[in-house]
Amino acid sequence: MQKLVVEGEKRICGEITVQGAKNSALPLLAAALLAKGETVLHNCPKLSDVYAACRILGCLGCECRAVGNTVWVKADAPEGCCVPDELMREMRSSIVFLGAVLGRIGECCLSLPGGCELGPRPIDLHLSALRRMGAVINEKHGVLRCECPGGLKGADIQLSFPSVGATENIMLAAVLARGDTVIKNAAREPEITDLAGFLNRCGARISGAGTDTVYIEGVRELYGCEYKVMPDRIALCTLMSAAAITGGELSVREARASDIGAVIPVFDQMGCSVYTYSDRLFITSGSRLYSAGTVRTMPFPGFPTDAQAMLMSVMTLAKGTSLIIENIFENRFRHVPELVRMGADIRTEGRAAVIEGVSRLYGARVTASDLRGGAALVVAALAAEGVTEIHDVKYIDRGYEALEKQLCSIGADVKRVSE
Ligand code: UD1
Numbered sequence: 001m002q003k004l005v006v007e008g009e010k011r012i013c014g015e016i017t018v019q020g021a022k023n024s025a026l027p028l029l030a031a032a033l034l035a036k037g038e039t040v041l042h043n044c045p046k047l048s049d050v051y052a053a054c055r056i057l058g059c060l061g062c063e064c065r066a067v068g069n070t071v072w073v074k075a076d077a078p079e080g081c082c083v084p085d086e087l088m089r090e091m092r093s094s095i096v097f098l099g100a101v102l103g104r105i106g107e108c109c110l111s112l113p114g115g116c117e118l119g120p121r122p123i124d125l126h127l128s129a130l131r132r133m134g135a136v137i138n139e140k141h142g143v144l145r146c147e148c149p150g151g152l153k154g155a156d157i158q159l160s161f162p163s164v165g166a167t168e169n170i171m172l173a174a175v176l177a178r179g180d181t182v183i184k185n186a187a188r189e190p191e192i193t194d195l196a197g198f199l200n201r202c203g204a205r206i207s208g209a210g211t212d213t214v215y216i217e218g219v220r221e222l223y224g225c226e227y228k229v230m231p232d233r234i235a236l237c238t239l240m241s242a243a244a245i246t247g248g249e250l251s252v253r254e255a256r257a258s259d260i261g262a263v264i265p266v267f268d269q270m271g272c273s274v275y276t277y278s279d280r281l282f283i284t285s286g287s288r289l290y291s292a293g294t295v296r297t298m299p300f301p302g303f304p305t306d307a308q309a310m311l312m313s314v315m316t317l318a319k320g321t322s323l324i325i326e327n328i329f330e331n332r333f334r335h336v337p338e339l340v341r342m343g344a345d346i347r348t349e350g351r352a353a354v355i356e357g358v359s360r361l362y363g364a365r366v367t368a369s370d371l372r373g374g375a376a377l378v379v380a381a382l383a384a385e386g387v388t389e390i391h392d393v394k395y396i397d398r399g400y401e402a403l404e405k406q407l408c409s410i411g412a413d414v415k416r417v418s419e
Contacts, residue, residue: 004390004404006381007413008363012248014410016239018255019401020045020069021232024191026093027168028198028229029053030100032073033060034176035202039073039224045232045401052091056083060101075104075224082109092398095123096165098146099172102135108146112139125166129157133173133181154179154218162187162299167214168195174216175204181216188212189300190259194230201225233259235400236281237307238375242407244272244285245314245383250410255281262303266292266311270318291320291357297327309335309376315355316344317383322355335373338366342380342388363388371399378403382412391419 020043030053032039044050046069054064054071061079065072081101088094088111101108112123127137130146132155137146154177157170167187172195174181186192188210196209202225205217231254243250244267257264257276264274267283271290275282292315297305305328315322316339326332333348340346341364345356363386368374374396381388390396393416396403404414 001391001419002393003417003419004378004393004396005415005417006363006378006388006390008361008381008384008386008388010246010382010411010413012243012246012250012382012407012410012412015251015253016406016410017253018231018236018239020229021191021194022047022049022399023234024194025050025229026053026091027096027172027191027195028227029057029071029073030096031172031195031199031202032224033057033062033075033078033097033100034104034172034199035222035224036076037074037224039075039202040226041071041073041229042069042227043229044069044071047398047401049091049093049398052087052094056087056091056094056097059083059087060105073224078104081105081107085111092121093165095126096168096172098126098144099130099169102130102146102148102152103173103176106148106151108144110144112142112144123165125159125161125163126169129155129159129166129170130173132157133177152177154181154216156182157184159183159185161185162212164189164191167192171195171199171206171214171216174218175199175206175222176220177218179218181218183214183216184212186212186214187299190230190233190256198225198227201227231256234304234306234372236260237263237304238310238379238400240267240274240281240283241310241314241379242382242412243283244270244289245317245379247285247287248411249284250282252281252283254279257281261301263307266295266303269293270314289314289318289357291315291318291322294323294325296325299328305329305332306372308332309372310379312346312353312355313339313376313380316346316358316361316380318357320357322357324353324355326351326353334369335376338377339380341366342384344380360385362386365389365391367391368393368395371395375400375403378407378414382407
């Protein structure tokens with residue numbers, strides 16, 4: 001068991017490069033299964049989920065090697081169609097392999113992803129879309145068995161909610177399917193555009209990614225390529241929050257302003273100055289932060305649910321009352337009691353959290369209960385008076401490549417301690 005020990009009240013200052021996006025690397029690794037020959041993915045973050053995805057590819061008969069931030073995948077002769085239960089459990093988003101395995105191998109057997117820290121994670125939209133494409137799916141004792149007796153065929157799919165995972169799974173299943181697929185009310189997240197960019201470079205024919213309608217013309221084969229994973233927009237929001245809460249000044253490389261269009265105005269309103277130039281983002285935070293008013297999490301291009309917890313930490317020290325409405329996941333306020341232990345004034349009611357700004361946070365012994373909630377505790381600790389111990393770092397490690405090293409390089413005092 002490891003904990004982070006943060007000595008607070010150190011100003012975040014300097015220059016840093018954003019890590020590659022976990023939420024893009026995972027579907028790209030699943031997509032590599034669809035392509036013959038070798039795929040080389042650069043800028044993959046060094047995270048346990050990425051290594052779990054590599055092991056899943058290994059179980060499916062692919063060669064997969066990770067060195068530093070580069071992952072090589074050879075998917076010439078995939079075999080087998082079952083992903084072992086322990087790997088499915090290890091990687092929360094392993095369901096994204098369903099579309100890829102069906103697309104390349106034609107059958108698939110996976111254990112169902114259980115609930116996670118954010119509450120139940122239903123996959124009804126994934127399954128009904130794949131059924132429309134010809135998959136026969138049976139679910140027994142938590143195991144999904146899928147076959148496509150006549151092969152996958154293109155279909156018109158209308159999603160009732162723009163689910164990121166469902167959009168990815170449909171794209172992965174559709175690129176090698178017979179005929180055309182149209183996804184209406186598709187997710188528009190930048191990770192969808194990144195996946196389409198990769199698949200198209202492998203020879204797929206996808207258009208409209210990044211809009212609410214994605215068109216996929218099925219092709220016979222795909223060939224591996226070299227590709228760079230997009231920068232992590234949520235890690236970027238985390239760094240911005242760290243600068244904002246400590247009255248800091250940060251220059252961030254590999255920051256794509258278009259990925260955080262709804263986030264920048266919130267920091268502006270809180271009294272920070274944010275400028276972007278080319279792939280750089282500069283954020284300067286004054287000595288006083290102001291309320292952000294009401295922030296509602298929404299599918300892209302709205303404010304991302306994954307940045308909500310870190311923003312809440314910043315709000316705890318902002319003058320006035322701020323309100324967060326969480327519209328995407330239930331159970332996404334688990335960091336609140338821990339922030340309250342640090343002196344924050346927050347009340348929650350269902351999907352709403354009311355944050356009254358306080359003048360100080362105090363170091364405390366707190367516990368991370370999910371990835372972004374854990375990152376929020378780190379952000380709060382950076383500004384808190386005294387020492388904060390954050391337990392259950394394993395959740396934070398799921399999404400950040402050595403967060404303590406990143407933060408220490410820009411002025412924080414954070415140590416990882418084994419218990
Ligand atoms: C992805 C991201 C996650 C992010 C989320 C929303 C990855 C690995 N994870 O998760 O970090 O917070 O997008 O931006 O990329 N839903 C259903 N039925 C379904 C699918 C989803 O009801 O079949 C619901 C979910 O319960 C949730 C909402 O739709 O309430 C959003 O889910 P979705 O967009 O699918 O998120 P993920 O792909 O799981």
